[in-house]
Amino acid sequence: MSYVGPDFEPPRPPRHPLRGPLTVAVAALVPGALIGWLVWQTVGDSGGDAQASPSSTSSPWGRPATPGASDDGKEQPGGTGDSEKPGGSPSASAPAASGSLKGKVVVIDPGHNPGNFQHTSEINQQVNIGTNSKECDTTGTATNDGYTEAKFTLDVARRMRTVLEKEGATVKFTQDGDRSWGPCVDERAQIGNKADADAVVSIHADGAGAGNRGFHVILPGSVHSGAADTRPIVASSRELGERVAGSFLRVTGSAPSNYIGGGTGLDVRKDLGGLNLSTVPKVFIECGNMRDSKDAAHLTSSAWRQKAAQGISEGIVSFLHG
């Protein structure tokens, strides 16, 4: 996703300048990610501004903090600053045994389409998203070196399919590079609805200004207008999103967004057709900012994309296991 397209809003300032509660949550929820997180904080471009709040007992991802968990924010020794080295090992935190998702349907929505750039008139047609009309689809963003978001989303989605099918899930895509453009955002939602999906995740990477870093998961806000009625899926989508955010952080070692979500890695929106029209639990994830050189180094790394796919998939598996 980028901020130039019609389904985007301008970058918003952080709602809360302090990242303290998150630090507590990270320490409590995903100790394995702590090293990567602290290393990022220490050497990254926002180092030193974390203020752990010992009084915080709940996490921004909805699960209670574990009493006694480390929340002192102390730097771990031996850090290298390479956030590609995750604090948690995917193999050590792999989902449950193969076949555990038998009967579960997961729809993966690779954001945009590599062909959208050549089909601007088609993707600019208006579709009804319940609250209003919007462009059918957008081109997405790209790194400064020209690696497109659409290529990124397809690659991560395919890696996720491998992981999730190994778990026994039935995996469907909204597009698999098998059509010249789109689908439109309303059709993307319909594909998940018609599949009666147990979970839908839309894969994206952002196109914000340099210096804006990290991932965030977008949750559907409560919308009831026209064809859109997200009220039945708001709570379940939040649960899905929290699981995805937690697993993504743990497996990739990436930090939550420093420009959206107040450090929680979560954002709520009511302007995305793909969410507004969904009748099944659905979230978007912005895996990083393609326009930031440090994030771009991750997004263009196949090894990092494998971690991203693993992290998102593990969040889905966790959600589906309840």
Ligand code: ZN
């Ligand atoms: Zn996108």
